[in-house]
Amino acid sequence: MVHFLSLVRAYLPSDDSIENYKSELNILDNLYTYYSVYGNCIIAGDLNASCLDKDRPMSNNYKSKELLKFVSRHHLLYAGGEIQIKGPNYSYITKQTMLDYILCNESMYRKLRYYEILDEGKISSTSDHLPVVAEFVIDSNPHRVMNLCDELPSWHKVSDAQINEYKKLLNDPVDMLIDKSRSFSYVDIDAINDEFVNILHTAADIAIPKCGFNPHTKPYWNADVKRAHDNERSKRRCWVLEGRPRGMHFDSYRMYKRAKSEFRRVQQVANE
Structure with a gap:
């Protein structure tokens, strides 16, 4: 059996709505649960909550508790916990808190060569978040790399x-x-x-x-998936036309997120 390595890039809500955060975190939970069945899965991104005790006075404790429940449920390791960091012990410059993570399980942790948070100014960046770099040693790649011209x-x-x-x-x-x-x-x-x-x-x-080779061909793309995709695109256009507001109290944002979640669910069912 071929085991896959999946990388999930995440950006969780930055507003103070705990319900909004739990909703988005639930989507991330579903993605991790699905892809971890087929092999190791790494989550990387701005999770907008901290897993570290030192950050409690400067971060949203309710969001942090939800994030800690998530990493504990899936036995994920994080920087500042089991993973030792090279560089600053924070990623968000303004409050010097750890909001950006590369989460992995014990199996991938054993393949981790180093984990570094780059100092401010080390590379050219206008972000108020510091770059996070991790290197994993992968045994081999069993897949044939495809190009568009192949x-x-x-x-x-x-x-x-x-x-x-x-x-x-x-x-x-x-x-x-x-x-x-x-x-x-x-x-x-x-x-x-x-x-x-x-x-x-x-x-x-x-x-x-x-x-x-057509990279857009998906054998599972049936009529149900197409309808869900069209609905998701339609709701996204409405959200964009309203100025891309964020937060579940905005109807266009809430409807877009629901349509996006439903599209993912229908895709997953069709691909099984």
Whole structure:
């Protein structure tokens, strides 16, 4: 089974509405719950609440409690807690509080090489938040990186003769790979996997017709997803026309957020 690494970028509400914050945090909770099923998941962004005791006098305690419940529920580690920081012990310059985090679980923490908050002025930035940098050492990338100009095998157009040619091209290289793996007392399974994938790609490049790579094609995009997407776009346009107000007490913002959440839910159901 291939395990994926997901990165979720987050920006949680900065206003004082606890209900607004809980609503957005619930969406983040659902995203983390969904993607963590398929592998490790990292959350990074401005969470507009602090997990640190030192920041309590200068931050919204209600929002901080909700954030702490979230990280505790999912066993996430954060800077200033288990994760040691290089640089300042804050990310929000004005109040010198920690609002920006890169959250990870224990598994990803073991791959963390360093975690640094850059000092003010170290790089050119007009933000009142300091940049947060983390480096994780990932074992390998099992995926083939695609570019917009790449072509993919067009399996729906393939003929029986092309399939037979594809099989013939696989026979000798696969047999040689099997013999190679048996000739060593220690086998690097990742190296064997990479060689096998290359054999499949080479055979397909020779024998199978190609089609262009369309990054916008989504097989699960059915009529329900399209309706939910159209509704989400419509509500967003209304919100933008009203000047992008923030806060659940604004009808356009509330309706947009609900439509966006429903679109994500319908997408998730269709993709299962």
